Amino acid sequence: MNEQIARDVVLVRAIETADEKREVLSEDDRMYASRSARELAQWQASGKQAEATSDDFLQQRSEQIIKRITERTPAFGVFARRRNGLKTLARTLPILALLLGAGLDRITDPHRVDLLSAPLLLIIAWNLLVYLGLFIWLFIPSHPLGWPRSSMVRYLSVGKLSLPRKLPHALSSGLLSFMGEWAHLSAKLTSARLSRTIHLSAALFAIGAVISLYARGFLSQYEAGWESTFLGASQVHGLLSFLFAPAISLFHLQGFSLAEIEALRFPQTTAAEGGARWVHLYASTIFLLVVLPRVVLALISNWRASRLTQHFPLDLDQPYFRKLNDSIGVATQGMLRVLPYSFTVDEQRHKGLGQIATMLFGEQGRVMLRPSTSYGEEAQDVLRGTDLNDAQVNITAVLFNLTATPEKENHGAFLDYLVQSSTRGIAVLLDESSYLERAGEQADQSARLAERIALWQQFCQFHKTTATLVNLLDPSLHPLDAGVGLKLSVAT
Structure with missing residues (x-):
């Protein structure tokens, strides 16, 4: 069964479990729902020339019970239609990341390409650390990350943590139980969706930084150079050679020598025409080391989320x-x-x-x-x-x-x-x-x-x-x- 059907089934189970005194659903309500669902499931199966399945039966039964409770308690309908908090996050976080990346030029010199640009180097270094952490985590899957917190997972799984007012006590207890249970059952799906959003946002943040870099280049003339208190020209040359090697090799970009690096050291006079080369080197490197891996990780997370959405792992042996x-x-x-x-x-x-x-x-x-x-x-x-x-x-x-x-x-x-x-x-x-x-x-x-x-x-x-x-x-x-x-x- 898919995610929505599983959610309805778990919701109905939580309500029936909490409603021990039959205050929300009488015994007749439950028997009628089961009988009607059985007939509908068998009717649907006959149309397909197949046997009635438990998935069809549980889907029909949960839909009828939710409809019955909504008719009696309209406030419950608001909760039943409530969606998780991931949709809003998935829409806003990538856009916000793109805008933040595009605004990165506000903390740099608009007329200068720094060969040791702290923002760009931090983007690359942070993402490389993330890849290393993800790789290490493949070998210790049994240990919880400790993030996101359980309260955040519950919000991302079931939406607002508050309940509608004026609900019967048994119904409120059932909904509280459902929120905790559904947060646990959908933890893998929530994690996949959250990972997809985070990877996509990281890619867009880097894209925004590159876009701002090129956009400034159309409106102003870059001067390329570098300065450092602790690093010499040979060390900077070694660092940049290692960093830009993949981009130079794959895209056949122009390389640089130690003499060129020495000549670009501030406050010495630099050639203004050299700025474009370093923009291309940084943009290509960020694409290879940040954008491309993050997009691949986002696609993998999207595949996991889609698979779990269509085939939600609900244990029907209970x-x-x-x-x-x-x-x-x-x-x-x-x-x-x-x-x-x-x-x-x-x-x-x-x-x-x-x-x-x-x-x-x-x-x-x-x-x-x-x-x-x-x-x-x-x-x-x-x-x-x-x-x-x-x-x-x-x-x-x-x-x-x-x-x-x-x-x-x-x-x-x-x-x-x-x-x-x-x-x-x-x-x-x-x-x-x-x-x-x-x-x-x-x-x-x-x-x-x-x-x-x-x-x-x-x-x-x-x-x-x-x-x-x-x-x-x-x-x-x-x-x-x-x-x-x-x-x-x-x-x-």
Whole structure:
């Protein structure tokens, strides 16, 4: 599916997930949207003489739900039509760069071509450093650059970070969740678009500087020369020979000798007719070392952005999508992998995990129970050889006992390792069955249970995960919504 369809689908999922009490979308609304979308998807498929696909179904369903919410809450329509902040940046930054480059002559002598022109040399040197940094970064792709900041990425991905007023609480929560999730999902696309804009702007800045250089030459007569406190004629000759060698070789431009460089040293008398040669040398060098590479990099970024726009990488193996796809007969087996931490799972609770897998994936759901990690064990030692990104596993969930007290050095370290190592997301199951057995009929049981759950939820949020409360002895006490499933978290 393309970017726009994926955006609508993720938006609808975030709203349905947040709307647990069915305040925004009733159960009838959801069933009607699924039924209508199924019929439209099948009708479209029959016209193409093909089978109905999940992409067509999800597209139709998301469009209907967005339309329904917009009719009821017009303020939501403003958010749904909101576009990211990259379009404005992509239009203004290149134009601004061209104008700034063209105004570069304001800080130089309008009647002189300086052989050691600081602005022109800085343009070349800065771009060469950028190329070196990009080359080095090819070998360390797993380390984040630290720029742009997450708030900037979110703005560039979803536009304004503020929400319209007078929205239902559940809808506001869903939109906030969507903004964070979409910023993460579209990070690669945003990065490609931002890179395209930056490379194009750098090329236009250099073009503007060259244009201003030639434009001044038509209106005034250049005098070429150089001066330096620390460099001698031989050093300047060596530097310029190295710098201009590609342009001289490729474009067959006139070279220069050491004697010529010595003769052009200020304040000695210089030949005015020599200025054009140095303009051509600088212009050709900037074209070869700045404009051409930046245009190539911009084209590569544009290709990446176009590919991601047309084929947005949305993981349809998640429970939310699997449950919806079941309604059009696109059911596949789902696997729930459970990693217990300091938790011995007996036979009855093992059956409870099987019921949870069925809730998530339907009758095709299966559970893979791994050996329990002992308290204090290092995750990298216990999980050595375990592929946390196994394509055969749909959800990897950590299982904690509600009776335990969460500790940063143990439970937190275990979660941090999983979140950082998995690209498919990590879920957290928080089993209350043992806690309820111990609490018995105590008068303050409900209040203490709520406090314990809140403690674990805050702890998991701190470690970039979200806890889902379950009861393995009676999973029906906390049924997982067929349209939502477990909440997954991935490191950003």
